[in-house]
Amino acid sequence: xxxVFDSQTAVTxxxxxxxxYAATLDAGWMVGGGLNxxxxxxxxxxxxxxxxxxxxxxxxxxxxxxSASTEGPAEVDVRVLREGGSVATAAADLRQGDDTRxxxxxxxxxxxxxxxxxxxxxxxxxxxxxxxCVPNTMAPESLRKVAPLMGRFxxxxxxAHVGWTVGEPNNSGELSAWFRLEDGRxxxxxxxxxxxxxxPPVMFTYGQLGWAPTLxxxxxxxxxxxxxxxxxxxxxxxxxxxxxxxxxxxxxxAGRLVAxxxxxxxxxx
Amino acid sequence: xxxVFDSQTAVTxxxxxxxxYAATLDAGWMVGGGLNxxxxxxxxxxxxxxxxxxxxxxxxxxxxxxSASTEGPAEVDVRVLREGGSVATAAADLRQGDDTRxxxxxxxxxxxxxxxxxxxxxxxxxxxxxxxCVPNTMAPESLRKVAPLMGRFxxxxxxAHVGWTVGEPNNSGELSAWFRLEDGRxxxxxxxxxxxxxxPPVMFTYGQLGWAPTLxxxxxxxxxxxxxxxxxxxxxxxxxxxxxxxxxxxxxxAGRLVAxxxxxxxxxx
Numbered sequence: 001x002x003x004v005f006d007s008q009t010a011v012t013x014x015x016x017x018x019x020x021y022a023a024t025l026d027a028g029w030m031v032g033g034g035l036n037x038x039x040x041x042x043x044x045x046x047x048x049x050x051x052x053x054x055x056x057x058x059x060x061x062x063x064x065x066x067s068a069s070t071e072g073p074a075e076v077d078v079r080v081l082r083e084g085g086s087v088a089t090a091a092a093d094l095r096q097g098d099d100t101r102x103x104x105x106x107x108x109x110x111x112x113x114x115x116x117x118x119x120x121x122x123x124x125x126x127x128x129x130x131x132x133c134v135p136n137t138m139a140p141e142s143l144r145k146v147a148p149l150m151g152r153f154x155x156x157x158x159x160a161h162v163g164w165t166v167g168e169p170n171n172s173g174e175l176s177a178w179f180r181l182e183d184g185r186x187x188x189x190x191x192x193x194x195x196x197x198x199x200p201p202v203m204f205t206y207g208q209l210g211w212a213p214t215l216x217x218x219x220x221x222x223x224x225x226x227x228x229x230x231x232x233x234x235x236x237x238x239x240x241x242x243x244x245x246x247x248x249x250x251x252x253x254a255g256r257l258v259a260x261x262x263x264x265x266x267x268x269x
Numbered sequence: 270x271x272x273v274f275d276s277q278t279a280v281t282x283x284x285x286x287x288x289x290y291a292a293t294l295d296a297g298w299m300v301g302g303g304l305n306x307x308x309x310x311x312x313x314x315x316x317x318x319x320x321x322x323x324x325x326x327x328x329x330x331x332x333x334x335x336s337a338s339t340e341g342p343a344e345v346d347v348r349v350l351r352e353g354g355s356v357a358t359a360a361a362d363l364r365q366g367d368d369t370r371x372x373x374x375x376x377x378x379x380x381x382x383x384x385x386x387x388x389x390x391x392x393x394x395x396x397x398x399x400x401x402c403v404p405n406t407m408a409p410e411s412l413r414k415v416a417p418l419m420g421r422f423x424x425x426x427x428x429a430h431v432g433w434t435v436g437e438p439n440n441s442g443e444l445s446a447w448f449r450l451e452d453g454r455x456x457x458x459x460x461x462x463x464x465x466x467x468x469p470p471v472m473f474t475y476g477q478l479g480w481a482p483t484l485x486x487x488x489x490x491x492x493x494x495x496x497x498x499x500x501x502x503x504x505x506x507x508x509x510x511x512x513x514x515x516x517x518x519x520x521x522x523a524g525r526l527v528a529x530x531x532x533x534x535x536x537x538x
Contacts, residue, residue, distance in 0.1 A: 059512075060485040060533050062331035064358050064374050066351045081372055082335045087484065089333050091360070091372065103350055103360065105333050105374055107484050115511030117536075121442055122506035173390060215356065215376050216329040218487045220533045222509055237391035238526050240491055242384030243328075245529055257507050260514055262531055264329050264489045267386075 003185040004028070004152065005194070009042045011050060011076060019078045021047040023094075027071040031149040034068045037214050038197030039149075040102055044092050045193045047076035048106050055088045055108035057189045062105045062218040069094065069101040086113065111189060111224045124251045125233045127158055130178050134162050153181050153198060161205060169207035175199055176233040179250075187225040187252065195232055196248045196261035202234040203244060203268055210268030215243075219261035228253030242267050272454040273297070273421065274463070278311045280319060280345060288347045290316040292363075296340040300418040303337045306483050307466030308418075309371055313361050314462045316345035317375050324357045324377040326458045331374045331487040338363065338370040355382065380458060380493045393520045394502045396427055399447050403431050422450050422467060430474060438476035444468055445502040448519075456494040456521065464501055465517040465530035471503040472513060472537055479537030484512075488530035497522030511536050 008028065011021035023046075029039035045058050074096045082089045087109040094102040127133070133156035144150050156178040163170045179195055180187070187195070196219045201212035231251045236244045243266055250259040277297065280290035292315075298308040314327050343365045351358045356378040363371040396402070402425035413419050425447040432439045448464055449456070456464070465488045470481035500520045505513045512535055519528040 060333075062333075062374060062485065062487060064329075064331075064350075064376060066358060081333075081369060089335060089372070100350060103358070103374060105331060105372060105485075107333060111510070115536075117509060117511065119508040120506065121508075216331065216374075216487065216489075218331060218485065218531070220485075220514060220531075222507060222512070222514075237389065238491060238529065239388040239390075240386060240526075241380070242386065243491070245489060245491075257509075260507065260531075262487070262489075262529075267384075 003181070004183045005181050005185055005191065009039070009046050009190070011043065011047045013050065014075070019051055021050065021076045023074045023076060025069055025071050025074050028148050028152060030071065031147045032211050035071065036149050036197065037065060037217065038194040040069055040094060041193040041197065042190050044076055044094050044102065044104050045190045047078055048090055048092055048108060049190065051078040051080060051090060052088045052108045055110060057109055057111040058106055058193060058221050059087060059109045060107045060218065060220050061193060062216065064103050064216050065214050066100050066103060069096060074101070118256065120257050122257055124231065124255060125176055125249070127176050127178065127231050130156050130229065132159065133157055133178055134159050151182065153179060155179055155199065164204045164207055164209065169205055172205050173202055173236040174233070175202050175205055176231065179230045179232045186227040187230055189221045189224060192221050192225065192250055192259040193219060195230060195250050196259055197263070199232055199234050201265065201268070202236045202246050208268045212265045212268050214263050214265045217261060217263035219259055221259050223256050223258045225252035225258045226254035226256070239267060272450070273452045274450050274454055274460065278308070278315050278459070280312065280316045282319065283344070288320055290319065290345045292343045292345060294338055294340050294343050297417050297421060299340065300416045301480050304340065305418050305466065306334060306486065307463040309338055309363060310462040310466065311459055313345055313363050313371065313373050314459045316347055317359055317361055317377060318459065320347040320349060320359060321357045321377045324379060326378055326380040327375055327462060327490050328356060328378045329376045329487065329489050330462060331485065333372050333485050334483050335369050335372060338365060343370070380490070387525065389526050391526055393500065393524060394445055394518070396445055396447065396500050399425050399498065401428065402426055402447055403428050420451065422448060424448055424468065433473045433476055433478065438474055441474050442471055442505040443502070444471050444474055445500065448499045448501045455496040456499055458490045458493060461490050461494065461519055461528040462488060464499055464519050465528055466532070468501055468503050470534065470537070471505045471515050477537045481534045481537050483532050483534045486530060486532035488528055490528050492525050492527045494521035494527045495523035495525070508536060
């Protein structure tokens with residue numbers, strides 16, 4: 001079965017050196033007026049993967065968002081900065097015409113070759129069983145129209161975290177949900193680049209429902225996720241100076257902490 | 270009074286465009302066989318500051334460490350990627366000869382112009398008064414010889430976090446200390462780039478006292494620090510696959526959370 005996520009994040013090499021890639025940004029990943037930042041990161045992640053043979057997996061990706069991307073053609077330029085050894089580091093720019101949309105630094109490696117020690121002391125956060133959570137399909141038609149992104153995956157929210165959807169924000173700074181792609185694709189490291197920026201901004205729990213533009217997002221992919229549902233948690237502890245940090249954790253169905261990210265974003269006006 | 274930190278992180282413009290800078294990396298910031306990563310980040314931070322008029326303060330800096338720096342001359346190349354509006358984004362490379370040591374993306378702005386809301390929900394961590402903490406000057410002469418860095422600042426450790434110094438690690442993954450520069454300089458945003466990578470690696474609390482090379486470090490500077498002591502906390506929750514994340518918080522003397530960082534590093538062998 002072909003995956004919508006795979007086909008809509010695919011890149012095609014444009015040169016012999018294999019360091020410039022074409023992509024077609026799909027309107028199905030729009031939210032509000034713009035394309036989802038995690039979707040764009042997965043597109044860039046695929047270009048980096050294609051440029052770094054033997055290093056298929058993102059270990060760390062840092063993205064700075066410069067201007068809003070639009071649906072349609074885009075190019076990703078990759079510059080390999082360091083190869084050799086077990087990891088490689090590269091820079092990548094997502095461009096549309098003369099405008100750079102996102103600039104990225106990333107280190108890739110092979111997660112199958114990493115040491116097999118797991119001494120994680122973090123505990124998975126509390127999330128009721130799937131059937132007790134609130135599905136994104138319950139969102140009103142008016143919202144789903146401006147956020148076609150919501151049709152790309154199933155998100156089942158912690159029932160205590162969605163008061164904001166009915167005008168009763170809990171001011172917790174915490175938002176968690178079960179997550180899987182609507183096309184049934186099993187999660188992998190590239191998908192995790194999407195997942196860490198797929199939930200609504202955590203400022204929604206304060207009733208601030210506007211756009212929260214990301215300045216910077218860094219994600220560490222720490223293991224290949226097991227097949228099945230992912231559980232995702234966003235949290236903020238430092239809303240100040242018109243900005244907030246949003247930490248994200250992704251745990252897989254086997255109970256492993258597979259990705260951690262933090263972004264710095266502007267508080268919605 | 271001239272500051273050792275200021276003079277040893279200073280950069281000099283090498284061209285008319287002001288985007289290539291010379292620096293002299295000082296051996297006083299060595300620890301083990303290499304120069305401290307936070308010191309190098311402050312050098313790069315000064316080059317970025319010089320390249321971005323009207324945006325004097327780092328808001329977010331992401332550094333990828335490619336090869337070990339050595340004392341002596343270095344150059345910092347800055348490429349401005351986006352200016353205009355309240356923030357500017359640039360890339361910077363620290364080079365020695367043909368080798369790139371560190372590659373950086375950063376967004377700068379003016380912390381004096383940020384909104385004055387502070388809705389931080391994070392609580393400052395527990396740290397006993399300065400006079401009850403364990404000063405780094407108590408380190409044995411043999412250690413201070415291989416870590417001249419320790420002479421550059423005062424660190425006063427939480428007494429419950431330093432069992433590793435006497436062969437009794439507490440396996441907590443947490444290390445906190447009071448911090449100030451030995452030259453009495455009051456903290457500022459550039460100094461915070463040093464502070465988030467100045468403490469020993471948090472793996473020391475597990476008795477793993479070797480070098481923990483950083484792959485990636487991102488720091489968000491959230492406010493100008495008030496004069497006086499800083500309190501710094503390192504913590505890890507996900508030691509796995511031969512790597513660990515190290516989160517750092519820096520609180521100022523006025524009780525504000527002024528910087529947050531996370532790095533991905535290799536577990537010492």
